[in-house]
Amino acid sequence: MTPERILPFIPFMILLLPLAGFVVLALFGDWIKRDREDRGAAYLACATVLGSFGLSVWSVVSLYRLPLAEGSPRFFMPYLGFEWIEAGGFRVPMSLLLDPLSGIMILVVTGVGSLIHIYSLGYMSHDEERVRYFSYLNLFTFFMLLLVLGGSLPILFVGWEGVGLCSYLLIGFWFKKDSASAAGMKAFVVNRIGDAGLILGMILIFHSFGSLDLQDIVNGAGSLVREGFGEFGVITAACLLLFVGACGKSAQIPLHVWLPDAMEGPTPVSALIHAATMVTAGVYMVARLAPLYDQSETAMAVVAVVGAATALMAATIALVQNDIKKVLAYSTVSQLGYMFLACGVGAFGVAVFHLFTHAFFKALLFLGSGSVIHAMSGEQDMRKMGGLRAKIPWTFWTFVIGCLAIAGIWPFAGFFSKDEILIGAWNAHRPILFGLALFAAMLTAFYMFRLLFLTFFGRFRGGHEAEHHVHESPWSMLLPLVLLAVGSAVVGFLKVPHILEPVFRLPAAHSGHPPFIPLVATAVALAGIGIAYYMYLAFPDLPARVASAFTPLYRLFDAKYHFDDVYSWFTRKVVIGGSDAVLWKNVDAGAIDGSVNGLASIVDGFAGALRFAQTGLVRSYAFLILGGAVALLGYLLWP
Amino acid sequence: MIPINDALVLSAILFVIGAFGVFLRRNVITVFMCVELMLNAVNLSFVAFSRSLGTLDGQILVFFVMTVAAAEAAVGLAIIMALQRHKETLDVDSFNLMKW
Numbered sequence: 001m002t003p004e005r006i007l008p009f010i011p012f013m014i015l016l017l018p019l020a021g022f023v024v025l026a027l028f029g030d031w032i033k034r035d036r037e038d039r040g041a042a043y044l045a046c047a048t049v050l051g052s053f054g055l056s057v058w059s060v061v062s063l064y065r066l067p068l069a070e071g072s073p074r075f076f077m078p079y080l081g082f083e084w085i086e087a088g089g090f091r092v093p094m095s096l097l098l099d100p101l102s103g104i105m106i107l108v109v110t111g112v113g114s115l116i117h118i119y120s121l122g123y124m125s126h127d128e129e130r131v132r133y134f135s136y137l138n139l140f141t142f143f144m145l146l147l148v149l150g151g152s153l154p155i156l157f158v159g160w161e162g163v164g165l166c167s168y169l170l171i172g173f174w175f176k177k178d179s180a181s182a183a184g185m186k187a188f189v190v191n192r193i194g195d196a197g198l199i200l201g202m203i204l205i206f207h208s209f210g211s212l213d214l215q216d217i218v219n220g221a222g223s224l225v226r227e228g229f230g231e232f233g234v235i236t237a238a239c240l241l242l243f244v245g246a247c248g249k250s251a252q253i254p255l256h257v258w259l260p261d262a263m264e265g266p267t268p269v270s271a272l273i274h275a276a277t278m279v280t281a282g283v284y285m286v287a288r289l290a291p292l293y294d295q296s297e298t299a300m301a302v303v304a305v306v307g308a309a310t311a312l313m314a315a316t317i318a319l320v321q322n323d324i325k326k327v328l329a330y331s332t333v334s335q336l337g338y339m340f341l342a343c344g345v346g347a348f349g350v351a352v353f354h355l356f357t358h359a360f361f362k363a364l365l366f367l368g369s370g371s372v373i374h375a376m377s378g379e380q381d382m383r384k385m386g387g388l389r390a391k392i393p394w395t396f397w398t399f400v401i402g403c404l405a406i407a408g409i410w411p412f413a414g415f416f417s418k419d420e421i422l423i424g425a426w427n428a429h430r431p432i433l434f435g436l437a438l439f440a441a442m443l444t445a446f447y448m449f450r451l452l453f454l455t456f457f458g459r460f461r462g463g464h465e466a467e468h469h470v471h472e473s474p475w476s477m478l479l480p481l482v483l484l485a486v487g488s489a490v491v492g493f494l495k496v497p498h499i500l501e502p503v504f505r506l507p508a509a510h511s512g513h514p515p516f517i518p519l520v521a522t523a524v525a526l527a528g529i530g531i532a533y534y535m536y537l538a539f540p541d542l543p544a545r546v547a548s549a550f551t552p553l554y555r556l557f558d559a560k561y562h563f564d565d566v567y568s569w570f571t572r573k574v575v576i577g578g579s580d581a582v583l584w585k586n587v588d589a590g591a592i593d594g595s596v597n598g599l600a601s602i603v604d605g606f607a608g609a610l611r612f613a614q615t616g617l618v619r620s621y622a623f624l625i626l627g628g629a630v631a632l633l634g635y636l637l638w639p
Numbered sequence: 640m641i642p643i644n645d646a647l648v649l650s651a652i653l654f655v656i657g658a659f660g661v662f663l664r665r666n667v668i669t670v671f672m673c674v675e676l677m678l679n680a681v682n683l684s685f686v687a688f689s690r691s692l693g694t695l696d697g698q699i700l701v702f703f704v705m706t707v708a709a710a711e712a713a714v715g716l717a718i719i720m721a722l723q724r725h726k727e728t729l730d731v732d733s734f735n736l737m738k739w
Contacts, residue, residue: 616738618670618731622661 003062007076010059011096011149014052014106018141021048025135032131042124045134046117049141053110060103073502075099077151077215085154089210095151097214101352101503104496105148105284108359109277113141115480116272119367122476123268123374133173133266140166144277148284153202153212156285160198160249163278164191170273171265183261190258194248201241205292208234214288218505221291229297239292239299243306246282250336252310257563259333263325267370270325275332275366276359283339283355290348290504304344304425308436311337313561315443319450320547320557323380324369327451331406332362334440338421341437347424348504349497354421356496357413357488361405364484365448368399371473371481372455376466382454384462391470394478396456398485403452405488407445407525410518416492419518427512438524445528453536646687653680667719667729671712678708 025032025041032040068074080094096102117137124130140163147159164187172184206212209220227233246252251259262274273279286293286303293299311334318330335358342351373380375392389396405412408419418441425434460467472478535542547554559565615621657680660673682701689697719729726733 611739614738616735618734619662626658626662 003065006062011078014055017048017052018138021138029131041131049114056106092154096149097151112276119480120268122474170269180264183264187258194245197241197244204238227296236296236298250282260329271363271366275362280355286343287348307337307340308433311440315440318447342421345424345428349500350420353496354417357417360487364402371395385455386458387460389456398481401485403448413492442524442528445525449529449532643691650684
C-alpha cells in the first residue's frame with residue numbers, strides 16, 4: 001500500500017490498540033484471569049503494545065516513503081474528520097501529527113514499552129492484582145501515545161493529564177502501603193501545579209496566535225519579533241508558563257520533589273513512566289515548540305539555568321542515597337536536567353537525542369535494579385547487598401553496560417548524546433553551564449559506579465538467610481534486559497539531531513565541533529569511575545571518613561536540599577495555618593456567613609412588620625381584593 | 640327591546656348590593672348568597688352584551704359561570720357545615736385562626 005493510503009488511519013490504530021487492551025482488561029479482566037491460569041491478561045497487554053510497536057514502525061517507514069517536494073518539511077497530519085471542540089474562533093480538530101520527532105517518540109514509547117510489558121510478566125508474576133496492573137499499563141501507553149502524537153496543544157494536554165493520572169494510579173499501585181498512596185498523591189498534587197502553568201501558557205498562545213494547532217504555532221513563531229534577554233513580552237510569558245508545566249512533568253527544580261517518591265511504585269513502572277517516557281514529556285513539549293522558545297532569549301536562559309541547576313543538584317543528592325531505586329530516581333532527575341540544558345542552549349535535537357538514548361539505558365538500569373530487588377526478595381537497601389556479580393551474572397553484565405552508557409564511555413549511547421549536549425553548551429558561549437554540566441557528568445559516573453560496586457562487588461552484607469535466596473530472574477525479565485543492553489550499546493550511532501533538524505525550522509547554528517570536548521568528557525567520566533573504585537572497592541572505610549569530613553555538605557545532600565521540609569513547612573504553616581486563621585475564621589465565618597445571615601435578618605425584619613396584614617378575617621381580605629380591583633380598573637380606565 | 644343601558648344599570652346595582660352584602664353581613668350563609676348574587680349580576684351583563692352584539696360568546700361564558708357557581712355552592716356549603724359543627728356559630732369574624 002502507498003504511504004498516502006496508510007498514514008491517514010494507521011496512527012489512530014497505534015493509539016486505539018492499547019486503549020482497546022485497557023477496556024478489555026478493565027471490563028473482562030477477571031474472566032480472562034480465571035479462564036487462562038492468570039496469564040491471559042498479561043499476554044493481552046503485551047500483545048497490544050507489541051502491535052502498536054509494529055504499527056509505529058510501519059507508519060514511520062511510510063512517513064519516510066512519502067513523496068515530497070524538495071525542501072518541504074516531512075510531516076503528515078491524520079485527521080479523524082470532525083472537530084473535538086468548536087466554539088466561535090476556537091477550533092480543536094481531532095487530528096494527530098506525525099513527523100520525525102513524534103515518530104521517534106512513538107518508537108521509544110511502544111518499543112521500550114513493549115520490553116517493559118514483557119519484563120512485567122516475570123516481575124509481577126507473584127502479585128495478586130496483575131490484571132489491574134496491566135490494564136493501567138495499557139492505559140498509560142494510550143495516553144502517552146496521545147501526548148506525543150497529538151496535533152494540537154489541547155490534545156497533547158489530554159494525553160499529558162492522562163499520563164499523570166496513570167502515574168498516580170501506578171505509584172499508588174500498592175495502595176495498602178501508606179507511603180505508596182501518599183507518594184501517589186504527592187505526584188498528583190505537584191503535577192497539578194505544573195499543569196496550571198501549562199493551561200495558562202496555552203491560553204496565552206491562543207491569545208497571540210489564534211490557534212492551538214502545533215503546525216500553526218511553529219509556522220507562526222518564525223514571523224514573530226524576537227524578544228531579547230531581559231525583555232518580557234507575550235512570547236516569554238507563554239514560554240515560561242509552558243515551562244512551569246514541563247518542570248512539573250519532567251521533575252525540574254522546584255517541582256522535582258515528586259519523582260524520587262514515585263519509586264514507591266512497582267519497578268517496571270519506574271522504568272516505563274518515571275524514567276523512559278512520561279517524565280520526558282516536558283522535554284518533548286519544549287522541543288516541539290522549539291521555534292517559539294527560540295524567539296525568547298529570556299525563556300531560553302531560564303530553561304538552560306533550571307536544567308543545569310537540576311542536573312547538578314540531583315546528581316549531588318544521588319551521591320548519598322542508599323536505596324538502589326532512589327539513586328536511579330535522582331539520576332533520572334539529573335539527566336532530565338541535561339535535556340533541558342540542551343534545549344536552553346538551542347540544541348533541541350540534541351535534547352531529544354539524549355531523551356532517546358536515556359530511555360534505553362535508564363530503562364535498562366531500572367529493570368536491572370528490579371531484577372536485583374527480585375533476587376533479593378524485595379530488599380532495596382544497597383548496604384545489605386554486595387557480591388551479587390557471580391550469582392546473577394546476566395543482570396550484572398547488562399547493568400554494567402547501562403552504567404557505562406550513562407557515565408558516557410565510548411562507544412555506549414550516553415557518550416554521544418552527552419557529548420553533543422556539552423558541545424551545544426560550549427557553542428552557545430555558556431562556559432558556566434558547560435562547567436556545571438561537566439561536573440555533573442563526573443558525579444553521574446561516580447554515583448552510578450558507587451551503585452554498581454556496592455551492589456555487585458565486595459562481600460554479601462544481607463545475612464546468610466537472604467544470601468541463600470538470591471536467584472537469577474526468569475527469561476521474561478532477562479530478555480528485555482539483554483535487548484535494552486544491546487540498544488544502550490548501539491543507539492548512540494544514530495544521528496538523531498540530524499534527523500530532527502528539519503522539524504525545528506531553526507536557522508542553522510554555527511556548528512563547530514571542538515575536538516577536545518569528547519576527550520575531556522571521557523576523562524571526567526573515567527575520573528568519576530576511578531574515585532568510585534577508590535572509595536568503595538579499594539578503601540571501603542573511606543566513604544564514612546569523607547562524609548564526616550564534609551559533614552555540612554553531607555547533611556545538605558542527605559536532606560535533599562530541604563525542599564521537602566520547606567514545602568512541608570509552607571503547606572502546614574502558610575496554607576493550612578493561613579486558611580485556618582484567615583480564610584476560615586475571618587473570611588468564611590465573618591464575611592461570607594455574615595453576609596448570608598445579614599441578608600436573612602433583613603428579610604426577617606421586613607416580614608415581621610408586614611405579617612400583620614394577615615388578619616385572618618375573610619372580610620378584610622375581600623375588601624383588599626375589591627380595593628385592588630377598583631384601583632386597577634381606575635388605572636386602566638383613567639382617560 | 641330593552642335597551643342595553645338599562646340591563647347594565649340593573650347588573651351594576653345587583654353587583655353593588657352583593658358586594659355590600661359580602662362586606663357588611665356577618666352570617667356566613669348570607670355572605671355566601673351575596674357572592675352568588677355578584678356572580679349572577681355579572682351573568683346578566685354577559686347576556687345583555689350577547690344580545691346587543693348578536694353573538695353567542697357571552698351566553699357560552701354564562702354557562703361556564705353557572706357551572707362554576709354550582710360547584711362552588713356545593714363545596715362552599717359543605718365547608719360552612721363543617722365550620723358550623725366545629726365552632727357552633729356562623730359569625731364570619733369568629734373564623735380568624737389563619738393569621739400571624
